[in-house]
Amino acid sequence: LAKTTQPISMDSYEGQEVNITCSHNNIATNDYITWYQQFPSQGPRFIIQGYKTKVTNEVASLFIPADRKSSTLSLPRVSLSDTAVYYCLVGDDYGQNFVFGPGTRLSVLP
Amino acid sequence: SAVISQKPSRDICQRGTSLTIQCQVDSQVTMMFWYRQQPGQSLTLIATANQGSEATYESGFVIDKFPISRPNLTFSTLTVSNMSPEDSSIYLCSVRGQGNQPQHFGDGTRLSIL
Numbered sequence: 001l002a003k004t005t006q007p008i009s010m011d012s013y014e015g016q017e018v019n020i021t022c023s024h025n026n027i028a029t030n031d032y033i034t035w036y037q038q039f040p041s042q043g044p045r046f047i048i049q050g051y052k053t054k055v056t057n058e059v060a061s062l063f064i065p066a067d068r069k070s071s072t073l074s075l076p077r078v079s080l081s082d083t084a085v086y087y088c089l090v091g092d093d094y095g096q097n098f099v100f101g102p103g104t105r106l107s108v109l110p
Numbered sequence: 111s112a113v114i115s116q117k118p119s120r121d122i123c124q125r126g127t128s129l130t131i132q133c134q135v136d137s138q139v140t141m142m143f144w145y146r147q148q149p150g151q152s153l154t155l156i157a158t159a160n161q162g163s164e165a166t167y168e169s170g171f172v173i174d175k176f177p178i179s180r181p182n183l184t185f186s187t188l189t190v191s192n193m194s195p196e197d198s199s200i201y202l203c204s205v206r207g208q209g210n211q212p213q214h215f216g217d218g219t220r221l222s223i224l
Contacts, residue, residue: 034212043202043215044153046111051210087152089213098143098213100153 004090004101011107018075020104022088025069030092033064033071038085038103047073047086083108112137114216116203122222123193130189131219133203138183140208144176147200147218156201159186193223 005023012018024033032051036044048055050062050071061074075082085105091098113136123129133142142159157178158166165178180186190197200220204213 032210036215041217041220043114043204043217046212046214049210049212098155100155102152 004088004099006086006088006101006104008102009105009107011109012078013109014079015077018078018082018106018108020073020075020086020106021070022073022090022101023070024088024090024099027068027090028092028097031068031090031097032092033062033068034089034091035060035062035071035073036087036089037082038087044087078106078108080108080110082106111214112139112205114203114205114214116216116219118219119217120220120222122224125194125223127193128189128191129193129221130187131201131203131221133186133188133205133216135184135205139205140183141206142180142186143204143206143213144178144186144188145202145204145215147202149199153202156188159188190221193221195223197221198223 032049034049035047037047038044048057048060048062050064052064055062063072085103087103088101115134117132121129144156145153146156147153155168156171156176159178159180161180161183175191177189200218202218203216206213
């Protein structure tokens with residue numbers, strides 16, 4: 001299983017871009033990388049998923065280098081409501097070998 | 111994405127008893143999973159709920175302690191058996207479609223054992 005590491009916490013100010021990196025050195029060929037946001041008393045909410053290079057949607061971008069041993073979630077212009085815990089998940093198509101990262105607690109300050 | 115409902119949302123139980131948690135999805139899904147999340151911690155996969163067959167458990171989790179049912183493509187249950195205070199945790203259900211579709215989660219069941 002791909003072991004993942006993330007920074008425990010990060011602070012940012014409103015309007016700034018935030019980049020959170022997840023390391024997954026032994027990622028397998030079939031593994032995808034997915035990022036989730038979790039607020040207190042709620043389940044994780046899907047943000048973005050990718051396999052390689054760059055993926056962008058309406059809320060975030062995901063950068064994955066060629067060796068795929070890390071990934072970076074980029075949140076443009078964060079607001080106070082982006083204060084949450086962010087998890088990376090590495091796993092394959094077949095519903096097995098899922099490993100959640102330890103999570104990064106992002107605090108957005110006014 | 112699918113709407114996932116978990117029941118109960120929270121409960122307080124006596125040690126030695128068992129509790130069954132239900133997960134209902136508003137559409138048919140290929141895969142359903144059960145996770146445990148201890149306070150302030152990340153999520154740990156307990157098992158994959160297989161429709162029509164026995165669940166597939168991760169290392170450290172056994173069927174006698176966490177029996178799982180999945181009678182159809184929209185419903186699953188997780189039972190936490192013979193509970194002890196160490197079982198106090200949040201239990202989450204997730205679902206996903208075929209291929210590389212992402213998982214989507216319910217809001218969890220917050221379980222406290224006295």
